[in-house]
Amino acid sequence: MDWLTENLWSAWLAAAVVLGVAEMFSLDLILIMLAVGAVSGMVLALLGAPFALQAVVAAGASVGMLALVRPSMAKKLHDGPTLTQGHDKLLGQQGTVTQAISGLQVGRVSLGGDVWTAAPYDETLTIAEGETVEVLQIRGATAYVHPVPRLEP
Structure with a gap:
């Protein structure tokens, strides 16, 4: 013991x-x-x-x-950072319109170095080439975008 x-x-x-x-x-x-x-x-x-x-x-x-x-x-x-992969990582990103977009015809948007087929989130909008847009939704291989407002001097 x-x-x-x-x-x-x-x-x-x-x-x-x-x-x-x-x-x-x-x-x-x-x-x-x-x-x-x-x-x-x-x-x-x-x-x-x-x-x-x-x-x-x-x-x-x-x-x-x-x-x-x-x-x-x-x-x-x-509570670590969440890992977003695939299409979800594009949501909220901004890109540039490379081909005009309207509710009647899809166009193209450059997002993160890739070119995506794009349509306006609001079907009544027409977005001209060169405009900056934000991705609101991805359906299939089409990004639904909305123009980012610009401050005019």
Whole structure:
């Protein structure tokens, strides 16, 4: 029994390692917070503190990590930038009309170095060549655009 009390730090270390490895499979950021508590228990065991104090500090550190650190970490992990691919990345972009567009006839628009078939979002509009437009919608291979207003001096 003396060996166990003298080497209780190794039990805390083993618990921290097991919790850390289990966290790699769960990715919930819960087990890693408990592992931090186990590490704090290990530090107190190395300093010679009684087991009751080690357990209380480990539990307190775990609860503190779960209450104070985990919410902000989880928010940072889940609130990253969204990746837009395909046609969705063109929505909101501006381009230049290379062939006149009207409600009766589709034209062409240069968007991000590519030329797209384009139609006016408002079918009553006619958009002249050289005008700057904004993409409001993509249907199939046609961009539905609206002219960007210009400030006239």
